[in-house]
Amino acid sequence: MSIFKSWRNPFKWNFFRSDDRLLLILIAVIVGSCSGLAAVALNRSILILFDWLHPFRHYWWAFILPAIGAALSSIFLEKIVNEGAGHGVPEVVYSVSSYGGLLRFRSSFSRIISSCLTIGSGGSAGPEAPVVMSGAAIGANIASFFSLNDRQRIIIVGCGAAGAISSIFNAPISGLVFSIEVILGEWKASNIVPIAIASVAGTEISRFLQGNSIAFAHHNFDITFFDIGASFGLAIFTAVVTIFLTRSLKTVRGISEKIQIPLWVRAAAGGCAVGIIGMFLPVVLGEGYHFIGSMINENFTQGLLVVAIALFAKIFATSLTLGSGGSGGIFAPCLVIGSLAGLTYYRALAIIYPSLSWVNEGCYALLGMAGLISGMLQAPLTGIFLIVEITGGYNVILPLLIVSSVSTTLCHYIEPASFYLKALVAKGQLLRPGTDARVLSDLSVPELLERDCLTVNQNMRLGEFIHIIKKSRRNIFPVEDEKTGRFLGLIHLDSIRSYIFNSDMYNAVFLWQIMDTDVDKVYPDDDLSEILNIMDRKHLFSIPVVANNKFIGIISKATLLDQYRKELMVQTLD
Amino acid sequence: MTMELTIHEVANRLNLPWNTIERWVRQGRIPMQKSGNIYIMREAVMKKWAEAHNLSFFLSKKEIDQEKNLQPENLLPAMQRGSVLYGINGQTVEKVLKDAIDKIPDLLIKNKKELLATLIERESLASTGIGNGVAIPHPRTPLSEMHKNSAIITCFFEKPVDFGSIDNKPVFIMFILLSISVKTHLHLLSRLSFCVRNKLFIEFLKTSPAHDLFYAKIADYEKEIDQIGDF
Numbered sequence: 030m031s032i033f034k035s036w037r038n039p040f041k042w043n044f045f046r047s048d049d050r051l052l053l054i055l056i057a058v059i060v061g062s063c064s065g066l067a068a069v070a071l072n073r074s075i076l077i078l079f080d081w082l083h084p085f086r087h088y089w090w091a092f093i094l095p096a097i098g099a100a101l102s103s104i105f106l107e108k109i110v111n112e113g114a115g116h117g118v119p120e121v122v123y124s125v126s127s128y129g130g131l132l133r134f135r136s137s138f139s140r141i142i143s144s145c146l147t148i149g150s151g152g153s154a155g156p157e158a159p160v161v162m163s164g165a166a167i168g169a170n171i172a173s174f175f176s177l178n179d180r181q182r183i184i185i186v187g188c189g190a191a192g193a194i195s196s197i198f199n200a201p202i203s204g205l206v207f208s209i210e211v212i213l214g215e216w217k218a219s220n221i222v223p224i225a226i227a228s229v230a231g232t233e234i235s236r237f238l239q240g241n242s243i244a245f246a247h248h249n250f251d252i253t254f255f256d257i258g259a260s261f262g263l264a265i266f267t268a269v270v271t272i273f274l275t276r277s278l279k280t281v282r283g284i285s286e287k288i289q290i291p292l293w294v295r296a297a298a299g300g301c302a303v304g305i306i307g308m309f310l311p312v313v314l315g316e317g318y319h320f321i322g323s324m325i326n327e328n329f330t331q332g333l334l335v336v337a338i339a340l341f342a343k344i345f346a347t348s349l350t351l352g353s354g355g356s357g358g359i360f361a362p363c364l365v366i367g368s369l370a371g372l373t374y375y376r377a378l379a380i381i382y383p384s385l386s387w388v389n390e391g392c393y394a395l396l397g398m399a400g401l402i403s404g405m406l407q408a409p410l411t412g413i414f415l416i417v418e419i420t421g422g423y424n425v426i427l428p429l430l431i432v433s434s435v436s437t438t439l440c441h442y443i444e445p446a447s448f449y450l451k452a453l454v455a456k457g458q459l460l461r462p463g464t465d466a467r468v469l470s471d472l473s474v475p476e477l478l479e480r481d482c483l484t485v486n487q488n489m490r491l492g493e494f495i496h497i498i499k500k501s502r503r504n505i506f507p508v509e510d511e512k513t514g515r516f517l518g519l520i521h522l523d524s525i526r527s528y529i530f531n532s533d534m535y536n537a538v539f540l541w542q543i544m545d546t547d548v549d550k551v552y553p554d555d556d557l558s559e560i561l562n563i564m565d566r567k568h569l570f571s572i573p574v575v576a577n578n579k580f581i582g583i584i585s586k587a588t589l590l591d592q593y594r595k596e597l598m599v600q601t602l603d
Numbered sequence: 604m605t606m607e608l609t610i611h612e613v614a615n616r617l618n619l620p621w622n623t624i625e626r627w628v629r630q631g632r633i634p635m636q637k638s639g640n641i642y643i644m645r646e647a648v649m650k651k652w653a654e655a656h657n658l659s660f661f662l663s664k665k666e667i668d669q670e671k672n673l674q675p676e677n678l679l680p681a682m683q684r685g686s687v688l689y690g691i692n693g694q695t696v697e698k699v700l701k702d703a704i705d706k707i708p709d710l711l712i713k714n715k716k717e718l719l720a721t722l723i724e725r726e727s728l729a730s731t732g733i734g735n736g737v738a739i740p741h742p743r744t745p746l747s748e749m750h751k752n753s754a755i756i757t758c759f760f761e762k763p764v765d766f767g768s769i770d771n772k773p774v775f776i777m778f779i780l781l782s783i784s785v786k787t788h789l790h791l792l793s794r795l796s797f798c799v800r801n802k803l804f805i806e807f808l809k810t811s812p813a814h815d816l817f818y819a820k821i822a823d824y825e826k827e828i829d830q831i832g833d834f
Contacts, residue, residue: 129629129630177631178628178629178630178631179629179630179631180630180631180632181631471626471630472623473622473626475620475622476620476622476623476626477620478620496831592619592623595617595619595658596623598656598657598658599627599632599633599656599658600632602655602656602657
């Protein structure tokens with residue numbers, strides 16, 4: 030029987046099991062290819078749906094197309110697969126930091142379908158985040174199939190995300206950098222190797238199926254000294270636009286959550302509004318990659334005013350689509366908004382300083398994208414590598430670095446958490462490896478419980494209690510009810526020290542008279558950070574743990590320090 | 604021989620709760636291999652891993668157990684080892700101490716000069732006469748030749764001697780307490796003082812009982828102490 034088992038599953042063969050790194054690389058290839066396939070599938074289906082609906086765009090009722098798409102996607106997510114709206118990246122990061130990367134199998138296709146409906150019908154959102162979620166879920170499930178441990182599964186989840194991004198942009202380095210900078214948050218060789226392999230696999234799949242084309246190819250730019258100077262101004266401008274976009278997304282979401290209507294109606298209303306904007310400015314519809322191409326190649330000929338209006342229209346359309354419950358990511362809209370911002374900046378610059386010879390507007394569109402991506406994700410490396418790779422231009426690297434880093438810094442100053450991680454940070458769920466929060470969240474109350482406390486009951490006399498004190502190694506004594514065993518209170522040696530030497534009181538005082546009934550207690554499921562907060566606030570060195578009204582042990586700071594240090598050493602020294 | 608450790612054994616050796624080790628295995632922080640239904644780890648691998656992570660690691664559980672099980676012994680064996688001496692002579696503290704030490708069997712104590720000097724030194728700090736006619740002389744630090752076992756030498760005096768006790772009563776009996784460690788010293792002292800607090804025991808001692816009677820009485824008192832469970 031066991032022979033058949035091992036034969037059926039070649040990856041359980043000892044050859045691959047002999048070295049974990051080898052196994053991880055092998056799985057990385059599989060996961061990278063699968064998530065690459067998922068990315069290609071989503072990209073293609075969006076294009077097909079978009080083209081299929083194109084003839085209908087000229088009718089007067091075309092504005093309801095995005096509404097139908099958003100409503101269908103909302104119904105699909107809510108009723109059929111029972112998952113929340115949103116783009117999915119926070120869910121992946123949360124799972125990586127708290128559940129060892131476990132993700133549900135249905136997550137590997139649910140976002141693809143829902144975002145295809147939303148974007149294909151004209152909603153302003155991006156396919157990248159949904160595909161990251163899918164890739165990560167594919168990775169998580171494949172990792173579980175091979176019964177990998179948490180740390181290995183996290184790496185494979187990162188592989189899935191990297192494969193997806195690499196495939197959708199045909200940009201392997203961006204996939205690698207995005208996965209490590211945003212999803213894992215830990216630069217280590219053991220992370221980088223499998224993820225790099227997965228990026229290569231994802232890119233190869235994409236090149237095999239769609240050809241090796243650089244998304245926004247362009248001719249060479251001649252960057253002058255003035256452009257370097259101007260890029261500081263662009264960085265500030267993109268930072269402002271980023272903040273505006275963030276706030277606008279937040280506001281629309283806040284308003285839509287207050288309205289008490291079914292989710293799909295809400296999504297439909299948002300889609301309708303986007304459709305109406307799209308009737309006048311088609312640039313806002315869909316993922317908008319077509320327009321980025323035309324902007325970089327200087328085919329976007331409208332004047333400054335139109336570009337500026339388009340910039341704000343795209344921001345509103347994106348906020349409406351995502352805020353009302355449409356499914357999709359922020360990546361593609363960021364790129365469109367970024368290129369519009371770059372173009373606006375260039376047009377304004379050309380009017381203010383007509384005499385100077387600026388490099389062309391395509392370059393500014395490109396820099397604008399980098400500024401928006403870096404500011405929004407607060408991941409400067411992802412922004413830089415992505416733009417370099419999708420435009421195939423290394424010659425813009427100097428202004429690119431400036432725009433990315435300045436924009437990230439400014440945005441970080443105003444919005445301390447990136448768009449993806451904001452919700453997690455607000456809930457205290459962002460637990461990057463090697464941080465205090467991570468160590469505390471990994472340690473649990475049962476691991477720290479000290480059970481060597483001697484319990485006493487409330488009807489004991491002080492004289493009998495003295496004998497218990499002699500035997501105990503601790504200075505706190507939990508008091509239990511004689512009959513039920515219920516936890517009643519605590520006696521701290523410090524508080525009775527003044528009269529335990531007075532033998533006259535030995536028979537006169539019962540423990541219920543001296544016990545402290547108003548004690549802080551914690552439960553086995555409590556968060557350690559919460560427990561430490563209580564201990565810090567009340568200046569406690571130990572705190573009783575109670576389960577089902579019964580005392581089960583104490584948590585002391587001394588033991589906690591010991592365990593915390595060991596945990597930290599094991600977590601950081603890999 | 605390669606020794607394989609289970610999660611519980613690893614936890615014991617690292618002095619950590621087993622559920623922490625279990626979590627580390629699940630998270631992939633400790634390289635344990637699955638063998639059938641349990642996780643195991645070779646001792647050498649374990650040692651290397653612990654060293655790489657700066658974790659203190661105990662090679663085997665026995666060493667700790669030995670230290671823990673070393674309970675200080677009780678009065679009776681120490682007294683039987685130390686023997687009972689009768690008719691100790693002398694008018695002053697120094698003289699009775701010298702006479703008593705001279706009468707101690709050579710098997711027990713070889714360097715009698717050292718013992719006398721340390722006892723007198725201790726006596727000069729404060730009297731060891733604890734009242735009720737009893738004195739418990741002892742060296743300040745464990746004797747260099749006392750390694751394995753403690754001893755109590757019981758000395759009945761010919762005539763009561765002024766020891767400068769706290770209650771100014773002359774001393775008629777002394778217990779020379781020679782212990783191997785401070786912990787044993789406290790343990791024996793606390794048991795001994797429990798006995799001599801008892802008036803009946805003092806009366807019994809004043810009759811200079813034969814040593815088998817004396818040991819029997821001590822055994823009775825120790826039983827009582829164990830019942831109370833105080834010391």
